[in-house]
Amino acid sequence: MLDIETMNLIDVRYFKEKPNANKDTHTHKGYIEAHKTARLLMPRTPTDLEGFTSIDLFARTCPWADIRNDLNPIFQEKGFTNSTCDALELISNYEGTNIDLIFFDPPFSSRMAENKYDDVGSKNLYTNPRYMSDLGKSCFMALKPGGLLIKAGFNSNPPARGFDMIALYISSYGASRNDVLFTIWKKVQSSIMNF
Numbered sequence: 001m002l003d004i005e006t007m008n009l010i011d012v013r014y015f016k017e018k019p020n021a022n023k024d025t026h027t028h029k030g031y032i033e034a035h036k037t038a039r040l041l042m043p044r045t046p047t048d049l050e051g052f053t054s055i056d057l058f059a060r061t062c063p064w065a066d067i068r069n070d071l072n073p074i075f076q077e078k079g080f081t082n083s084t085c086d087a088l089e090l091i092s093n094y095e096g097t098n099i100d101l102i103f104f105d106p107p108f109s110s111r112m113a114e115n116k117y118d119d120v121g122s123k124n125l126y127t128n129p130r131y132m133s134d135l136g137k138s139c140f141m142a143l144k145p146g147g148l149l150i151k152a153g154f155n156s157n158p159p160a161r162g163f164d165m166i167a168l169y170i171s172s173y174g175a176s177r178n179d180v181l182f183t184i185w186k187k188v189q190s191s192i193m194n195f
Contacts, residue, residue, distance in 0.1 A: 011037065011167040019174045025105055025152055026062035030171035030182040034150045035064055037167055038101055038184055041148060053140070055094065056103035057087035057135075065103055088131065091138040098144035105152040105160060106135075136160035140187060149185040156181055162189035 015029035025031050042052060056065035060072070061080045069083040069090050070076070072162060076084045087106065136159035139149055148166075149159055156168060167184040 008167055012135075012170075013168075014170045014172065017171045021171075021173055024061050025180065026060075026064065028180065028182075029038050030169035030180060031105075031150075031152060034169050034182040034184055035169065037186060038148045038150055041166075041184075042100055052100050053098075054101040055091065055099055055102070058105050058107075059103070061104070062105075065101070068120055076177045088135050088138060091135065091142055092119075095138060095141035097142060098147070099105060099142045100144060100147050102139050102143060102147070102149045104135075104139065104149055133160070144188045145189075147187045149187070151183045151185060153181055153183075154178055156183050158185060162187060164188045 006178050013030075015033065017028055017030075017158055026035075045150065052170060053067070054065040055067040055069070056062055059065060059068035059070045060075055062068065063080070067083060067090075068081040069084060069085060069087065070081045071084065073084045075081045103125075127171055140160040142161050143149065149163065151159055156165065164187040166186050167181055169182040171180045171182065173179070
């Protein structure tokens with residue numbers, strides 16, 4: 001018999017999306033549910049919520065975060081973002097600042113990179129393992145202990161060491177399109193920056 005008390009269980013949900021879903025993933029059911037779940041897990045007292053800080057490194061038109069960044073300057077010109085720089089450059093500036101929530105939704109296929117960022121010359125970031133590793137480490141250093149990171153992608157790999165997955169939401173688009181996995185990661189280890 002399984003001892004459920006000692007098992008490391010995560011919340012897993014499956015969502016059917018339209019095959020022609022919008023390229024802005026924050027409109028997809030899996031991402032919306034991940035955002036709702038993360039907000040429910042955040043502190044609920046007025047004192048805690050006063051200092052609540054969130055960053056979206058690849059925001060495009062997503063309005064959810066306090067600090068919204070996108071490499072493409074058109075989104076800042078239209079008022080969707082308040083920053084337009086490389087994601088690693090941005091998050092490195094927040095190392096040791098105790099961020100509550102990070103949205104991590106870079107282009108994770110060549111098609112997506114061309115579709116979303118061809119105008120500014122960005123490439124599929126997942127093909128550069130060093131960049132992704134540095135980005136994940138910087139996210140870890142920026143998050144407070146117990147802080148959350150919502151990651152979108154085709155895999156469920158952790159963004160860096162020191163994270164535990166607490167939720168996995170699968171968005172299925174049917175036909176020959178890949179599913180997209182929206183995972184929620186909790187920072188469970190501390191770093192020297194937190195002391």
